Amino acid sequence: MRAGQCGMTLLEVIVGLGVLAAGVLSATALQLHALQATDDSRRHTAAVWLAQGVMEWSRAAGPLSASQQALWQARLKAELDEQAQGHIVQGERAPRVTLGWPRRQMAEQAWVRLNDEALP
Numbered sequence: 672m673r674a675g676q677c678g679m680t681l682l683e684v685i686v687g688l689g690v691l692a693a694g695v696l697s698a699t700a701l702q703l704h705a706l707q708a709t710d711d712s713r714r715h716t717a718a719v720w721l722a723q724g725v726m727e728w729s730r731a732a733g734p735l736s737a738s739q740q741a742l743w744q745a746r747l748k749a750e751l752d753e754q755a756q757g758h759i760v761q762g763e764r765a766p767r768v769t770l771g772w773p774r775r776q777m778a779e780q781a782w783v784r785l786n787d788e789a790l791p
Contacts, residue, residue, distance in 0.1 A: 722768040
């Protein structure tokens with residue numbers, strides 16, 4: 672640069688834009704990950720809520736009938752995912768409930784298992 676000139680060279684501008692782009696890309700990826708974690712937490716909470724509902728119903732009114740189990744399965748698929756699976760195995764005092772559903776953007780399944788054997 673000549674004496675008395677102010678400003679930035681093209682190389683400095685390109686490097687600055689590259690750093691800015693990397694920061695924006697990182698923030699976007701972080702936001703996407705946070706949204707996925709929030710959705711996964713919502714599904715997990717809904718699964719626990721559905722499983723606890725079955726256990727409370729069974730404790731109050733006895734084992735679920737086939738039509739009640741079909742209604743529960745439909746609600747499970749509506750709340751979690753079309754591919755969600757739920758199994759109810761009637762125990763001595765209360766059922767053992769197992770729920771599974773595919774996690775979005777991941778090649779694994781999430782599961783919730785509840786049983787009432789430890790409670791008095």
